[in-house]
Amino acid sequence: MMITVNAMGDICPIPVVKTKKALGELNGPGEIEVLVDNETAVKNVTKMARSSGAEAESEQLGDKQYRVLITVGEDAAEKLKSAKSPAVQPQGQTQQEAAAGCRTCVGTVVAVGSDRMGEGSEELGHILIKSFIFALTQLDDLPDKILFYNGGAKLTVEGSESLEDLRTLEEQGVEIMTCGTCLDYYGIKDKLAIGGVTNMYSIVETLQSAMSVIRP
Amino acid sequence: MQEKIRLTQFARHGGCAAKIGPDTLSRVLGRLPKFSDPDLIVGFETSDDAAVYKITDDVAVIQTLDFFTPVVDDPYTFGQVAATNALSDVYAMGGEPKIALNIVCFPGDLDPDILGEILRGGADKVREAGAVLVGGHSIQDDVPKYGLSVAGIVHPDRVYKNFGCKKGDVLILTKQLGSGIVNTAVKAQMASAEAEQEVIRVMTTLNRKAKEAAADFTVHACTDVTGFGLLGHCSEMADASRAVIEIGVEGIAFMHGAKEYAEMGLIPGGAYRNQEHVSGLLDAGEVGEVYVDLLSDPQTSGGLLFAVPENEAADMLRAFARADLGTEVSVVGRVLDDSADRPCIRLRDKVEVI
Numbered sequence: 001m002m003i004t005v006n007a008m009g010d011i012c013p014i015p016v017v018k019t020k021k022a023l024g025e026l027n028g029p030g031e032i033e034v035l036v037d038n039e040t041a042v043k044n045v046t047k048m049a050r051s052s053g054a055e056a057e058s059e060q061l062g063d064k065q066y067r068v069l070i071t072v073g074e075d076a077a078e079k080l081k082s083a084k085s086p087a088v089q090p091q092g093q094t095q096q097e098a099a100a101g102c103r104t105c106v107g108t109v110v111a112v113g114s115d116r117m118g119e120g121s122e123e124l125g126h127i128l129i130k131s132f133i134f135a136l137t138q139l140d141d142l143p144d145k146i147l148f149y150n151g152g153a154k155l156t157v158e159g160s161e162s163l164e165d166l167r168t169l170e171e172q173g174v175e176i177m178t179c180g181t182c183l184d185y186y187g188i189k190d191k192l193a194i195g196g197v198t199n200m201y202s203i204v205e206t207l208q209s210a211m212s213v214i215r216p
Numbered sequence: 217m218q219e220k221i222r223l224t225q226f227a228r229h230g231g232c233a234a235k236i237g238p239d240t241l242s243r244v245l246g247r248l249p250k251f252s253d254p255d256l257i258v259g260f261e262t263s264d265d266a267a268v269y270k271i272t273d274d275v276a277v278i279q280t281l282d283f284f285t286p287v288v289d290d291p292y293t294f295g296q297v298a299a300t301n302a303l304s305d306v307y308a309m310g311g312e313p314k315i316a317l318n319i320v321c322f323p324g325d326l327d328p329d330i331l332g333e334i335l336r337g338g339a340d341k342v343r344e345a346g347a348v349l350v351g352g353h354s355i356q357d358d359v360p361k362y363g364l365s366v367a368g369i370v371h372p373d374r375v376y377k378n379f380g381c382k383k384g385d386v387l388i389l390t391k392q393l394g395s396g397i398v399n400t401a402v403k404a405q406m407a408s409a410e411a412e413q414e415v416i417r418v419m420t421t422l423n424r425k426a427k428e429a430a431a432d433f434t435v436h437a438c439t440d441v442t443g444f445g446l447l448g449h450c451s452e453m454a455d456a457s458r459a460v461i462e463i464g465v466e467g468i469a470f471m472h473g474a475k476e477y478a479e480m481g482l483i484p485g486g487a488y489r490n491q492e493h494v495s496g497l498l499d500a501g502e503v504g505e506v507y508v509d510l511l512s513d514p515q516t517s518g519g520l521l522f523a524v525p526e527n528e529a530a531d532m533l534r535a536f537a538r539a540d541l542g543t544e545v546s547v548v549g550r551v552l553d554d555s556a557d558r559p560c561i562r563l564r565d566k567v568e569v570i
Binding site: 012014016017019020038039043046047048051 | 400401403404405406478479480481482483484485488
């Protein structure tokens with residue numbers, strides 16, 4: 001696989017950011033050519049490549065035109081794969097931020113582990129969680145993701161009283177994910193009415209990369 | 217959702233990384249007429265930090281000017297950093313800041329409250345320095361810029377110059393290095409929260425306490441480490457003192473993450489310009505490339521670099537510890553010779569000093 005990164009006209013540190021992103025996208029051995037227009041970028045892109053275990057060579061193509069050719073071998077590809085972070089993009093990011101492929105790219109995540117909120121009365125708990133999800137729709141800064149697991153999985157299936165509020169959230173770009181194992185366990189997988197299905201691996205990654213996590 | 221203004225997006229180069237390269241500067245300045253005056257104690261021929269002019273036998277006035285483009289996004293913090301950096305030139309001459317004037321460039325279509333915050337940050341630092349802020353000058357410009365012109369006073373016999381270090385002197389630096397690299401990592405959104413907080417804390421720490429704690433010691437030379445990086449400022453010191461300076465890279469304090477970010481190529485262009493400038497004087501020995509990058513990293517509002525006699529160095533380090541500077545002090549290296557035909561800087565992993 002060969003990826004071309006055009007970083008002509010980009011100032012420090014954007015060429016490095018784009019190269020890092022490309023290294024993450026390569027998904028195995030291959031080559032990346034990075035086109036830049038200044039020597040600082042040549043040196044920095046070369047360092048980024050070498051610090052990832054890849055090899056890099058550069059050549060000047062013309063006036064203010066340079067090409068850095070990065071070769072990612074088997075070993076480097078393995079190293080990159082294990083270091084890879086989830087490629088999730090929250091809303092409202094600038095292009096620059098999105099290109100960064102940063103570690104902290106998920107803003108707020110709401111983790112719902114039950115169909116009730118708080119200890120005490122079960123009935124009150126159901127009322128509270130419904131009211132909690134409605135309150136989320138009223139926030140100025142919406143969360144980036146809502147994760148549902150264990151009893152929380154009952155809130156994203158047919159018959160849930162929160163479906164309408166969840167739809168409102170989804171329409172505004174909030175990603176809604178429910179734990180597949182949990183849906184199976186309760187036998188309600190065919191009743192999922194909103195959002196996607198996720199697994200423990202992505203749940204952990206999402207929670208780890210979140211700037212903040214809200215648990216009702 | 218209200219879009220948050222990110223100040224650094226206006227600037228191609230931030231902070232002292234915005235400085236014109238040392239090679240370009242010396243070429244241009246070399247063509248200017250030389251001024252001479254019996255009372256001018258420090259002029260610009262030794263590339264010092266400020267001008268010093270003797271008024272009486274007891275008082276000399278220090279005049280300095282420094283401003284730059286945004287190095288952080290938060291306006292108040294930017295004001296603090298720019299003012300701390302401008303005030304530092306007075307401390308680097310051994311002086312006490314007295315009067316400050318604002319220098320402002322600001323886009324006409326940007327929210328004036330942002331400018332208000334920048335100026336508030338600057339004013340707070342001037343107050344902390346014990347000086348007075350009395351107006352200034354502002355113009356409209358597409359790229360925001362802020363800084364101060366500062367006048368200070370010093371006893372004519374206690375002026376710190378950036379040359380005059382003697383054989384056997386120990387070089388002590390009062391702040392950890394890495395602000396250019398860490399700020400670049402912040403821009404790339406690859407910096408840890410810890411590194412980002414540290415760089416802001418370091419850039420907004422006045423060199424006042426360091427200068428005051430040094431008052432009881434013999435200072436052969438002093439400069440603040442800014443846009444030319446540690447290597448650039450050491451090379452000015454070596455050149456003007458005809459000195460051979462040996463630097464032990466493993467003894468130097470760096471900011472959290474700085475080494476890692478440097479290895480990842482998050483290095484401002486100014487670092488490479490600084491390397492070119494010092495290349496004629498530099499013997500990098502066997503030290504890793506990453507140390508050359510770290511040592512040439514342009515510092516924004518960096519620490520003071522003192523050359524002090526060997527027998528006073530340990531006491532000076534203790535005095536800095538007592539003064540609680542809020543930054544990391546480190547022994548950078550030593551002066552091996554002060555009458556060299558070819559002044560130079562040698563990098564070694566370790567230097568036996570104290």
